[in-house]
Amino acid sequence: MNATAAYNEAVRRHFADPQHAGDLQKDHDLTLVADVSESAEGAHIVMSAGIRGDTIAAMAFRVRGCPHLIAALELACRILTGQPVASLENFDSANITQELSVPVEKAGRILLLEDALAALWAQYVSIED
Amino acid sequence: MSGAAVYLDFAATTPIDSRVADAMHSCLSPGGAFANPASIHIAGRVSAALVEQARQRLADLLGAAPHCLIWTSGATESDNLAIAGAAGLRAHRGKHLITMPTEHKAVTETFRHLEKSGYDVTWLKPDAEGLLAIDELEAQLREDTQLVSVMHVNNETGVIQDVRRIGEICRARDILFHTDAAQSVGKLPLDLSEMPIDLLSLTAHKFHGPQGIGALYIADRPGCKVLPIMHGGGQERRMRPGSLPVHQIVGAGTAAGIARDQMAADLLHVTTLRDRLWQGIQDVSGILCNGSFDHAYPGILNLSVPGVEGESLMLGLEPVCAASGSACNSTSGESSYVLRALGRNDALAQSAIRFSFGRTTTNDDIDVAIERYRWAVDHLRSIAPLHSPGC
Numbered sequence: 157m158n159a160t161a162a163y164n165e166a167v168r169r170h171f172a173d174p175q176h177a178g179d180l181q182k183d184h185d186l187t188l189v190a191d192v193s194e195s196a197e198g199a200h201i202v203m204s205a206g207i208r209g210d211t212i213a214a215m216a217f218r219v220r221g222c223p224h225l226i227a228a229l230e231l232a233c234r235i236l237t238g239q240p241v242a243s244l245e246n247f248d249s250a251n252i253t254q255e256l257s258v259p260v261e262k263a264g265r266i267l268l269l270e271d272a273l274a275a276l277w278a279q280y281v282s283i284e285d
Numbered sequence: 286m287s288g289a290a291v292y293l294d295f296a297a298t299t300p301i302d303s304r305v306a307d308a309m310h311s312c313l314s315p316g317g318a319f320a321n322p323a324s325i326h327i328a329g330r331v332s333a334a335l336v337e338q339a340r341q342r343l344a345d346l347l348g349a350a351p352h353c354l355i356w357t358s359g360a361t362e363s364d365n366l367a368i369a370g371a372a373g374l375r376a377h378r379g380k381h382l383i384t385m386p387t388e389h390k391a392v393t394e395t396f397r398h399l400e401k402s403g404y405d406v407t408w409l410k411p412d413a414e415g416l417l418a419i420d421e422l423e424a425q426l427r428e429d430t431q432l433v434s435v436m437h438v439n440n441e442t443g444v445i446q447d448v449r450r451i452g453e454i455c456r457a458r459d460i461l462f463h464t465d466a467a468q469s470v471g472k473l474p475l476d477l478s479e480m481p482i483d484l485l486s487l488t489a490h491k492f493h494g495p496q497g498i499g500a501l502y503i504a505d506r507p508g509c510k511v512l513p514i515m516h517g518g519g520q521e522r523r524m525r526p527g528s529l530p531v532h533q534i535v536g537a538g539t540a541a542g543i544a545r546d547q548m549a550a551d552l553l554h555v556t557t558l559r560d561r562l563w564q565g566i567q568d569v570s571g572i573l574c575n576g577s578f579d580h581a582y583p584g585i586l587n588l589s590v591p592g593v594e595g596e597s598l599m600l601g602l603e604p605v606c607a608a609s610g611s612a613c614n615s616t617s618g619e620s621s622y623v624l625r626a627l628g629r630n631d632a633l634a635q636s637a638i639r640f641s642f643g644r645t646t647t648n649d650d651i652d653v654a655i656e657r658y659r660w661a662v663d664h665l666r667s668i669a670p671l672h673s674p675g676c
Contacts, residue, residue: 163600171600177668191670198631199594202670218670222596226668 164257167227174226176233180204180216186283190275194268199225203272207280210241217272224258225265231255232269244277291605291650295491296440296468296585296641301536302493308539309495312532322529323520332531339538346541347485348476349502355521356529356537359499360467361391363486364434366501366525367463368395370511371432371484372404375461379429380404383422386626387411388436391486392465396434409435413628414577415444423454432461437475438468441608441623441639442576443585445473452481461509467491467499471544472551473582477502483509489533493644494540498533501525551644555584558642558651562586565655569662575624575637587639589624593665595635601661605654608639 163171180187184206193200199221206214215233219226231252236243249266252258258266292300312318312335320328322336337351344351357363372382384396386408396406407425411417417435426433433455437448448464455462463484469475470485471492477485483506488499503509503524517526544551563586566572575587590598595609620634629637640654 168600171597172664174668200670218668220592220594220665220669222594223600226597 163223166231167223167256170227170230171223174217174230176216176230176237177218177226178216179218180206180214184208184213186280188276188279188283190272190279192268192271192275194221194265199265199268201225201229201268201272203229203276205236205241205244205276205280207241212236212239212241212243221268222262222265224256224262225268227256228252228258228266228269232273236273241277241280244273244280247273289604291653293605293607293640293642293646293650293654295643295646296443296639297608298490298496299493299643300645301490301495302540302543302644304543305494305536305539309532309536312535318531318535320531322531323518332529335531336529336534339534339541342538342545343500343541346471346475346545347502348478350505352522353477353502353505355501355503355525356534357499357501357525358497359490360389360465360486360488362525363488363499363501364389364391364463364465365395366511366514367484367486367503368392368432368434369399369514370524371461371463372399373512373514374510375431376404379427379431381407381427381430382432382434383407383409383425383430384434385409385411385417385436387415387439387441387623388434389440389465389467392434392436411444411626414580415439415442415575415623415627416577416580417446417451419447419450419454422451426454426458426460430458430460432463434463434465436465436468438466438473438582438585439576439623440468441585441621441637442587442627443468443581443583443641444576445469445580445582448482449480452483455483456481459508468582468585471541472548472555472584474548477504484511489537489540492540492544495533495536498530498537500537547644552583554644555582555642555646558646558648559583559586561648561651562640562654565651566658569659573629573633575627575629584643585639585641587624587637589629589633589637590662591633591636592669593636593662595620595637597665598636598638598661601664602638602654602657605657607654608641609637 186207188205190203202218204216217229318332318335320332322333340351400406435446452462461483465486467488470487483504485502490496513524571591573589599609620631624634
């Protein structure tokens with residue numbers, strides 16, 4: 157029996173030591189903040205992106221959620237940091253879902269990550285306009 | 286136990302006592318008591334004698350007459366047989382039944398099935414501590430009430446209901462009283478010779494016996510009977526057909542004997558462990574004990590903390606094996622219906638952890654649980670949104 161099958165090694169590592177958990181320093185050209193919830197008492201994400209020029213200079217998150225969601229947020233922050241701001245638009249979490257071996261019944265939880273990133277992009281667009 | 290797991294989930298199941306395993310092994314070994322106890326030949330009679338010896342041991346634990354005990358596959362089957370069997374037998378007298386929403390699903394789902402079949406079920410809500418208000422029960426009794434089912438010790442919170450008083454009220458009105466005692470048999474003193482309980486469900490794996498074997502106690506008094514819910518041979522006074530599993534019954538009987546001998550020491554032990562755990566974490570900010578602390582079996586401690594999610598708390602607790610108040614893999618993240626019935630909101634119910642301990646738990650186990658719980662709560666709060674709804 158594999159006693160650790162519920163969570164793969166990547167989930168365990170990012171759960172125990174999420175490097176991007178916390179808040180951003182306010183030393184960027186622009187700081188975007190998205191606050192999304194699954195429901196009134198379900199998972200809750202506050203995600204921040206620090207923008208310099210048209211690049212995501214830094215990312216951070218706060219979360220109340222399951223281990224897969226914590227790990228997914230950490231991975232998303234790692235992937236997006238240093239990327240063009242436009243990467244926030246239509247971010248596809250499929251690779252993250254695969255890397256973390258997210259069970260199918262939790263797909264909805266991971267969509268919350270996409271919702272947070274979409275909210276950051278929408279905020280950026282509205283400010284730039 | 287594999288690895289360095291710290292097992293604190295005794296309310297789910299208990300490790301088999303080595304003496305129980307030895308007794309079972311002697312049945313399963315070459316030359317052991319493998320024969321069908323319903324057979325009348327010599328080998329069958331050897332098995333039958335072992336079955337009756339085990340029944341006597343279980344009866345001694347309960348203060349019951351041996352013939353009042355029916356072997357079943359466990360408490361779920363016993364609950365089904367007691368509730369559906371009693372309701373069916375008395376349907377011509379009336380179809381009103383009473384229970385609580387905090388019962389085990391083996392009880393609640395049986396009552397829901399009966400509701401769909403035309404029975405009228407009253408669901409008595411507990412107070413915030415999980416206790417049944419006796420005057421509320423009395424107020425809901427009717428001329429056509431035939432059965433009341435209230436569990437002895439709640440499997441999630443450990444809260445103890447006053448089954449003696451409930452039984453007295455029912456007996457005075459010729460209403461059958463059933464209690465699911467899966468969490469109390471072998472752990473708390475029960476003397477059915479002087480308690481007004483008509484039907485009692487139990488299972489051996491909650492008191493260091495094997496899984497897959499339980500019993501239903503049916504009081505020997507007029508009107509106290511159940512209709513069988515399975516059909517087949519005439520075993521177990523024609524109330525529960527099927528070949529009896531001799532090795533499991535021998536294991537259950539051995540476990541019952543050990544529980545009877547060690548109950549006082551076990552109870553003192555788990556009380557000490559519960560108090561040690563509570564002392565170690567009671568200063569965690571916002572921590573709540575779910576259910577009454579004082580009117581509870583001390584082998585169970587159910588705790589919630591605001592601001593953390595239950596599944597993450599469970600992972601943070603590793604290597605401690607405890608039970609979560611949430612259905613972790615559910616897309617809805619459905620939280621414990623028992624805790625919600627006590628008035629906990631979804632967020633608090635989802636953060637609930639049930640620690641349960643027993644005979645083999647050590648102080649070191651508790652100290653690991655204290656250290657891991659404190660770390661997990663601190664860690665999850667440190668990464669949580671500063672203001673979350675529902676917390």
